[in-house]
Amino acid sequence: MTTKQTGTYFPAGGIDEFLPRIGRVVEIDDLQLAVFRASDGTIFAADNHNPHPKGGPLAEGIVSGHYLYDPLYDWKIDLTTGQVQAPDNGQVQMYPVKVENDQVWIAV
Known part of the structure; x- marks a missing residue:
């Protein structure tokens, strides 16, 4: 898994600001992150x-589920690991996320 393990969490917004199955850009420091809320409520943060x-x-x-479908190149990316699925290959940097009191926090 390529999740950064730094441990400093920053507020990214309220849980209701993240619509299910639709990405939202969040900027933390100099990073631009793509944040997704799966239909089961799980929040994922990836390098955008x-x-x-x-x-x-x-x-x-x-x-869809815990996968991201990229419409530009027709790639499928596992949001739990950041791994691009075969037949394509690649890796997306993922970031730890936690939700406390309806607030989304991302570690960068």
Whole structure:
């Protein structure tokens, strides 16, 4: 798994600001993150940079289960690990997320 383990959590917004299955861009320090809320309520935070050689934003992807479907390159990315699924390959940097008192916190 490529989740950064730094431990300093920053507020990213209220849980209601993150609509199910739709990405939202959150900026923390100099990082631009794509934050997703799965239909089961799980929140995921990833670097908002597609690992495809041509790049692009990940926040525009569509979430189904715990997978992100990138409409630009038709890639499938596991949001629990950041791993791009075969036949494609690549890795997305994921960040730890916690929810406390309806507030989303992301560690960077």
